[in-house]
Amino acid sequence: MAAVNPYLQVEGLVKSFGDLVLFDNLSFGIAEGQRVGLIAKNGTGKTTLLNILSGKEGKDGGTVIYRNDLRVGYLEQTPVYPEELSVIEACFFHGNEVTEVIKAYERCMETPGNPGLDHLLEEMERTKAWDYEQRAKQILSQLKITNFEQKIGHLSGGQLKRVALANVLIMEPDLLILDEPTNHLDLEMVEWLEDYLHRGNLSLLMVTHDRYFLDRVCNEIYEIDDRQIYTYKGNYSYYLEKRQERIDALNTEIARANNLYRTELDWMRRMPQARGHKARYREEAFYELEKVAKQHINTDNVQLNMKGSYIGNKIFEADHLCKSFGDKKILDDFNYIFSRYEKMGIIGNNGTGKSTFIKILQGYVPLDSGNLEIGETVRFGYYSQEGLQFKEDQKVIDVITDIADYIDMGDGHRLTAMQLLQHFLFSPEKQHTYVYKLSGGEKRRLYLCTVLMHNPNFLVLDEPTNDLDIVTLQILEDYLQHFKGCVIVVSHDRYFMDKVVDHLMIFNGEGDIRDFPGNYTEYRGWKDAKQQAEKARSSQQKASADAAPKKVRLNDKRKMSFKEKQEYAQLEKEIAALEEEKQQIEAALCGGVSDVDEITRLSKRLPELNNELDEKSMRWLELAEME
Numbered sequence: 001m002a003a004v005n006p007y008l009q010v011e012g013l014v015k016s017f018g019d020l021v022l023f024d025n026l027s028f029g030i031a032e033g034q035r036v037g038l039i040a041k042n043g044t045g046k047t048t049l050l051n052i053l054s055g056k057e058g059k060d061g062g063t064v065i066y067r068n069d070l071r072v073g074y075l076e077q078t079p080v081y082p083e084e085l086s087v088i089e090a091c092f093f094h095g096n097e098v099t100e101v102i103k104a105y106e107r108c109m110e111t112p113g114n115p116g117l118d119h120l121l122e123e124m125e126r127t128k129a130w131d132y133e134q135r136a137k138q139i140l141s142q143l144k145i146t147n148f149e150q151k152i153g154h155l156s157g158g159q160l161k162r163v164a165l166a167n168v169l170i171m172e173p174d175l176l177i178l179d180e181p182t183n184h185l186d187l188e189m190v191e192w193l194e195d196y197l198h199r200g201n202l203s204l205l206m207v208t209h210d211r212y213f214l215d216r217v218c219n220e221i222y223e224i225d226d227r228q229i230y231t232y233k234g235n236y237s238y239y240l241e242k243r244q245e246r247i248d249a250l251n252t253e254i255a256r257a258n259n260l261y262r263t264e265l266d267w268m269r270r271m272p273q274a275r276g277h278k279a280r281y282r283e284e285a286f287y288e289l290e291k292v293a294k295q296h297i298n299t300d301n302v303q304l305n306m307k308g309s310y311i312g313n314k315i316f317e318a319d320h321l322c323k324s325f326g327d328k329k330i331l332d333d334f335n336y337i338f339s340r341y342e343k344m345g346i347i348g349n350n351g352t353g354k355s356t357f358i359k360i361l362q363g364y365v366p367l368d369s370g371n372l373e374i375g376e377t378v379r380f381g382y383y384s385q386e387g388l389q390f391k392e393d394q395k396v397i398d399v400i401t402d403i404a405d406y407i408d409m410g411d412g413h414r415l416t417a418m419q420l421l422q423h424f425l426f427s428p429e430k431q432h433t434y435v436y437k438l439s440g441g442e443k444r445r446l447y448l449c450t451v452l453m454h455n456p457n458f459l460v461l462d463e464p465t466n467d468l469d470i471v472t473l474q475i476l477e478d479y480l481q482h483f484k485g486c487v488i489v490v491s492h493d494r495y496f497m498d499k500v501v502d503h504l505m506i507f508n509g510e511g512d513i514r515d516f517p518g519n520y521t522e523y524r525g526w527k528d529a530k531q532q533a534e535k536a537r538s539s540q541q542k543a544s545a546d547a548a549p550k551k552v553r554l555n556d557k558r559k560m561s562f563k564e565k566q567e568y569a570q571l572e573k574e575i576a577a578l579e580e581e582k583q584q585i586e587a588a589l590c591g592g593v594s595d596v597d598e599i600t601r602l603s604k605r606l607p608e609l610n611n612e613l614d615e616k617s618m619r620w621l622e623l624a625e626m627e
Contacts, residue, residue: 006029006030006031006065006067007030007031007032007066007067007070007174007175007203008029008030008053008064008065008066008067008070008175008205009029009063009064009065010026010027010028010029010053010062010063010064010065011027011062011063011065012025012026012027012061012062012063013025013026013027013049013052013059013061013062013063013064014026014059014060014061014062015045015048015049015052015059015060016060020437021227022044022045022048022049022227023045023049023062023227024227025062026049026062026224026227026229027062027229028222028229028231030175030203030205031203032174032203033201033203034203034204034219034220035197035202035203035204035206035217035218035219035220036204036205036206036218036220036221036222037206037207037208037214037217037218037220037221037222037236037239038205038206038207038221038222038223038224039214039221039222039223039224039239039469039470040223040224040225040469041425041469041471041472042425042439042440042441042442042444042445042467042468042469042472043430043438043439043441043442044224045224046179046207046224047077047179047207047439047440049224050074050177050179050205050207052064053074053177053205054072054074054177056074056076066175070174070175071096071097071171071172071173071174071175072173072174072175072176072177073096073168073169073171073173073175073176073177074168074177074178074179075164075165075168075176075177075178075179075181076164076179077179077180077183077207077440077467078440079160079161079163079164079167081093081094081152081160081163081164082152083151083152083153084151084152084153085151085152086148086149086150086151086152087140087145087147087148087149087150087152087155087163088133088136088137088140088148088149090152090163090167091133091136091140091163091166091167091170094167096171097127097171098127098128098129098132098170098171099132101120101123101124101127101129102124102129102132104120104123105120105121105123105124105129108120128172132170135170136166136170139166139169139170140162140163140166142192143162143163143165143166143189143192144162144188144189145159145162145163145166156350156351157184157385158184158185158186158189158350159350160184161183161184161185162185162189165181165193169196173202174202174203175202175203175204175205176197176202176203176204176205176206177204177205177206178204178205178206178207178208179206179207180207180208180209180466180467181193181206181208182208182210182213182492182493183466183467184463184466185350185492186348186349186350186492187347187348187349187492187494187520188349189350190210190213190492190494194213194216194217197217198216198217198603199607204217204218206218209465209466209467209468209469209470209473209493210465210492210493210494210495211236211470211493211495212494212495214235214236215235215236215237216235218235218236219233219234219235219603220232220233220234221234221235221236221238221239223239223243230243230246310377310457311340311375311377311378311379311457311458311485311486312340312375312376312377312378313340313375314373314375314376314377315338315339315340315342315374315375315378315458315486316337316338316361316372316373316374316375316378317336317337317338317372317373318334318335318336318337318338318370318371318372319335319370319371319372319373320333320334320335320369320370320371321333321334321335321360321367321369321370321371321372322334322367322368322369322370322511323353323356323360323365323367323368324368328510329510329511330352330353330356330357330511331353331357331360331367331370331511331513332510332511332512333370333511334370334511334513336515338486340486341484341485341486342486342487342502342503343480343486343487343489343500343501343502344487344488344489344501344502344503344504344505345488345489345490345491345497345500345501345503345504345505345519345520346358346488346489346490346504346505346507347490347491347492347497347504347505347506347507347520347523348506348507348508348509349507349509351509352507352508352509353507353509354462354490354507355384355385355462355490357507358382358460358462358488358490360372361374361460361488362380362382362460377457378457378458378486379454379455379456379457379458380456380458380459380460381451381452381454381456381458381459381460382451382460382462383447383448383451383459383460383461383462383464384462385462385463385466387447388443388444388447390435390443390446390447391435392434392435392436393434393435393436394434394435395431395432395433395434395435396421396426396430396431396432396433396434396435396438396446397417397418397421397431397432399435399446399450400417400420400421400446400449400450400453401417403417403450403453403454404417404453404454404455405417407420407452407453407455408455417453418431420449420452420453421449423475424445424448424449424472424475425445425471425472425475426442426445426446426449430442440467441467441468441469441472444466444467444468445468445472448464448468448472448476452479456485457484457485457486458485458486458487458488459480459483459485459486459487459488460487460488461487461488461489461490461491462490463490463491463492464476464489464491464496465491465492465493465496473493473496477496477499477500480499480500481499481500487500487501489501494520494521494524497519497520498519498520498521501519501520502519503515503516503517503518503519504516504518504519504520504523506523543624560623560626564623564626567619567623568620568623568624571616571619571620571623572620574616575613575616575617575620578609578612578613578616579613581609582606582609582610582613585602585605585606585609586606588602
């Protein structure tokens with residue numbers, strides 16, 4: 001798959017670990033302007049592929065070729081820095097072209113005679129190295145990192161991810177390679193990054209489980225399935241539609257091949273004496289047909305209908321709960337009665353106390369004051385960010401059977417450990433694999449199975465979507481939608497929240513917690529409408545305040561000329577037309593029905609449109625003051 005004006009070209013890539021073949025003759029390209037989302041199941045080598053492309057891991061065969069002088073930025077899934085570095089020092093730690101030029105310049109200035117200074121001055125200009133630190137501080141501030149001297153060892157997981165993200169964006173790369181960029185970011189930061197990537201003129205190759213992020217940032221999807229790569233020239237919504245068409249077409253081909261295969265198999269069995277030289281072509285065709293007929297398509301449309309253990313009417317009652325850490329309030333006179341079968345989503349910026357709240361709920365963190373009553377029938381199943389702990393030398397099936405051999409479904413049916421694992425995409429062969437051979441995402445999937453194997457009736461899931469592939473998320477969503485129990489989900493995955501929760505609890509910080517009766521998309525729409533209304537009210541108040549003194553000093557106010565009045569009226573029409581065009585473009589970009597050329601054209605038009613709106617709005621305000 002050769003790319004036009006290629007930034008990156010991969011040909012015949014081969015990679016295996018022992019008898020596990022990840023890639024066999026894998027070929028694809030990334031061209032200028034392409035924003036590619038890479039989709040594959042856990043354990044099929046997504047992170048390995050990105051590490052190979054970045055040079056952090058070797059390959060067994062094939063070629064990886066970048067265009068000369070191409071700036072490439074790579075965000076690892078789990079970034080690592082020495083803990084003693086400060087935040088600003090970390091921005092110089094991982095070598096890139098700019099930091100290498102800066103280091104060479106500093107060495108030159110410390111060397112008598114300053115050898116090669118003229119060339120280094122040119123390089124400093126070319127790479128914009130003079131303002132590198134200033135750019136670093138600017139990006140860090142936009143990512144809500146303001147203490148530049150704070151040590152890396154004191155940062156939370158979300159803060160560390162933001163520092164690593166800043167490191168990549170500072171470079172102003174031509175091609176960005178991102179491995180799960182939204183992991184550990186709160187919703188505010190996810191939306192900031194989404195907007196940044198959407199506006200920038202970047203080429204992109206990204207692995208993410210965040211489907212809204214994929215939909216709004218990427219204009220092409222690459223899917224790795226059964227060691228082959230499939231290309232879909234559209235966003236995630238387009239990919240879903242076309243992938244189903246591909247699977248339907250392949251199923252039809254397999255069905256047709258099976259019908260013909262039965263006829264040819266009968267001929268192979270009945271007429272061995274007739275297969276001379278003239279029939280050899282038919283024999284060879286039979287074996288090719290057999291390959292097609294014996295293909296197996298697994299679309300992973302699995303429903304897991306588990307009733308869970310009985311849960312009574314009393315779930316939990318929170319009465320005047322208070323919790324602080326020093327001056328930082330987490331709960332401030334919090335009251336709530338949780339209902340039977342309720343499914344609550346919790347959102348809020350990092351550090352507002354979401355994880356602390358669910359730990360208080362389960363008794364892991366003590367309250368400062370207040371009373372929390374948990375119903376006697378409640379059996380928690382807790383999926384935590386820190387809970388991924390296994391014996392690496394254990395087999396997958398043994399991890400589950402150590403908890404229980406089966407789950408009693410309550411209606412005379414049982415679900416065995418093996419059946420549960422199969423529902424969550426662990427094949428019988430994979431179930432007898434040792435834990436240390438699993439990928440990070442597969443370990444997360446196994447951890448989820450350990451939680452469910454306890455047969456809880458109240459699931460508490462803290463960031464369950466991190467490191468899980470999209471297929472697993474779809475299975476988990478279906479499970480939670482049919483779950484006969486209570487659910488609390490803390491997640492930044494907007495798509496997941498929309499699918500699963502009935503209402504949201506918004507943690508605004510300092511003990512300010514609000515209940516919203518709807519999913520995340522409904523909340524975001526309400527919040528945007530509220531902000532627009534407040535902005536309009538503020539503009540009206542400012543206009544009124546500005547107009548008040550001018551009535552007293554009528555002689556100081558210049559009246560609009562006839563030509564300006566015509567311009568003023570025309571501007572109102574033009575602004576309305578531009579706003580309507582902007583809404584149409586945004587709807588088209590999110591709709592997933594436009595082709596790549598149209599998406600590219602609309603993406604270029606949108607920033608131009610915003611600039612026109614800003615200019616005309618400013619002129620309209622100037623004229624409005626004269627009215």
